[in-house]
Amino acid sequence: xxxxxxxxxxxxxxxxxxxxxxxxxxxxxxxxxxxxxxxxxxxxxxxxxxxxxxxxxxxxxxxxxxxxxxxxxxxxxxxxxxxxxxxxxxxxxxxxxxxxxxxxxxxxxxxxxxxxxxxxxxxxxxxxxxxxxxxxxxxxxxxxxxxxxxxxxxxxxxxxxxxxxxxxxxxxxxxxxxxxxxxxxxxxxxxxxxxxxxxxxxxxxxxxxxxxxxxxxxxxxxxxxxxxxxxxxxxxxxxxxxxxxxxxxx
Numbered sequence: 001x002x003x004x005x006x007x008x009x010x011x012x013x014x015x016x017x018x019x020x021x022x023x024x025x026x027x028x029x030x031x032x033x034x035x036x037x038x039x040x041x042x043x044x045x046x047x048x049x050x051x052x053x054x055x056x057x058x059x060x061x062x063x064x065x066x067x068x069x070x071x072x073x074x075x076x077x078x079x080x081x082x083x084x085x086x087x088x089x090x091x092x093x094x095x096x097x098x099x100x101x102x103x104x105x106x107x108x109x110x111x112x113x114x115x116x117x118x119x120x121x122x123x124x125x126x127x128x129x130x131x132x133x134x135x136x137x138x139x140x141x142x143x144x145x146x147x148x149x150x151x152x153x154x155x156x157x158x159x160x161x162x163x164x165x166x167x168x169x170x171x172x173x174x175x176x177x178x179x180x181x182x183x184x185x186x187x188x189x190x191x192x193x194x195x196x197x198x199x200x201x202x203x204x205x206x207x208x209x210x211x212x213x214x215x216x217x218x219x220x221x222x223x224x225x226x227x228x229x230x231x232x233x234x235x236x237x238x239x240x241x242x243x244x245x246x247x248x249x250x
Contacts, residue, residue: 020175020210056082056090067097076101083121092122096131103138112138129155129162137169145173145182164193168200175207184211 063078075097082094099114115135122128136143136151143151148170155166171186187207190196196204 016210016213020206056086059086060090060093063094064097067101072101072104083117088121088123089127092118092124092127092131095121096127096134099131099134099138108138108142112136126162133162133166133169140169140173143173145170145177145179148173164190164196164200167193168203171207175211178214180211180215183207184215187211 059078059082063075063082066075066078079094079097079101083091083098086094095114095118099111099118102108102111102114112135115131115138119128119131119135122131132151133155136148140148152166152170156163156170167186167190171183171190174180174183174186187204190200191204191208
């Protein structure tokens, strides 16, 4: 009966883990990335100023309006055209919007490809870093912890908010893969960061609490094996006792 309760408790822990990822996981970082993307786009437009053809700016704005209105098919066609023959800065932004559309359509692999292309095309470092982050985020469910670390470590040293977002995504990947030691180290390091946004601070607290609970719980497999071993000993003793009784009876 004890084993049954332990198994139920383990299932509850697994459900809490899944709920944690759904509520505070890396996709919340996607919303933050969208905000940063808006900032990066604004910075690029301001930086490029009169050096970028007015026609390219108009084309981008027209496609963006279609995107906002929900006409993804036409917006994607216009972004594709701009990415093909537009100036490098606007081409990069257009590729990122194509990545957003691919995500809307549920194609994360294609989205990651667009974001990666945007990172290569962008002349503006912040936009390139955001594109690399978005590419890793799009493939979060497909990439291993080690692969994500390889992609995100170069971004983790950056200034906030990109550095914080990259470090949180790596911590979330460690948590997802049940690499408890790495997850604890990464979340503890995040907790020491200055000027944490309230949302990130709460996610860190939730994650550390879950890791502490998980570390304190004895593995179900160990409990089951121990119970099985005890049962085997009892069975052996009973068999020996029966054999001795049988001999005495003769």
